[in-house]
Amino acid sequence: DSGVTQTPKHLITATGQRVTLRCSPRSGDLSVYWYQQSLDQGLQFLIQYYNGEERAKGNILERFSAQQFPDLHSELNLSSLELGDSALYFCASSVDGGRMIGELFFGEGSRLTVL
Amino acid sequence: GEDVEQSLFLSVREGDSSVINCTYTDSSSTYLYWYKQEPGAGLQLLTYIFSNMDMKQDQRLTVLLNKKDKHLSLRIADTQTGDSAIYFCAESKSGNTPLVFGKGTRLSVIA
Numbered sequence: 076d077s078g079v080t081q082t083p084k085h086l087i088t089a090t091g092q093r094v095t096l097r098c099s100p101r102s103g104d105l106s107v108y109w110y111q112q113s114l115d116q117g118l119q120f121l122i123q124y125y126n127g128e129e130r131a132k133g134n135i136l137e138r139f140s141a142q143q144f145p146d147l148h149s150e151l152n153l154s155s156l157e158l159g160d161s162a163l164y165f166c167a168s169s170v171d172g173g174r175m176i177g178e179l180f181f182g183e184g185s186r187l188t189v190l
Numbered sequence: 191g192e193d194v195e196q197s198l199f200l201s202v203r204e205g206d207s208s209v210i211n212c213t214y215t216d217s218s219s220t221y222l223y224w225y226k227q228e229p230g231a232g233l234q235l236l237t238y239i240f241s242n243m244d245m246k247q248d249q250r251l252t253v254l255l256n257k258k259d260k261h262l263s264l265r266i267a268d269t270q271t272g273d274s275a276i277y278f279c280a281e282s283k284s285g286n287t288p289l290v291f292g293k294g295t296r297l298s299v300i301a
Binding site: 116 | 230231232233234235238278287288289290291292293294
């Protein structure tokens, strides 16, 4: 158990809909990362938050947004969903933004299926 | 730019050594990592190496780094069925930047 909790574990929805994925980082971790894992693209970095503020942005679509709340949990919002958004979405956390050895602790992921 | 490449599949017999290879393009990468993903689980850090090192050994794991060729490898000695998983190579410039992952190598261990 990594200590990172993601909900929901599975989600099935239709095209055009909007969903919210939630992540609770390990106790004490200030940084949260979101990654998207698909068969063809592998593991793609979406966005990073550190202590409530956006720190780095990767290949995140404009239809997607995220935030980190004062209690450090994070939410990833996916809107106007398309079939190609079907993927496994991982949240990871680290203590200090990964300044030391880059050890990220991953949750088990939220599997999104868009029909 | 940053791009990490790995072969997608590797199959070995139980007891043999496994070698998983990775190439990266960003010569300024400072930290290189190997993560393991077991079925139905998130990724877990296996080991890492700083770019000023050539080799790192940790029990059954040996990491070799060739900076000139931008090539990283992970050797698993005496591979067991429990080693079956997807192995991801990742790089980071400073440890303070998000990790860039390869697509992962699926290791299958045949008993």
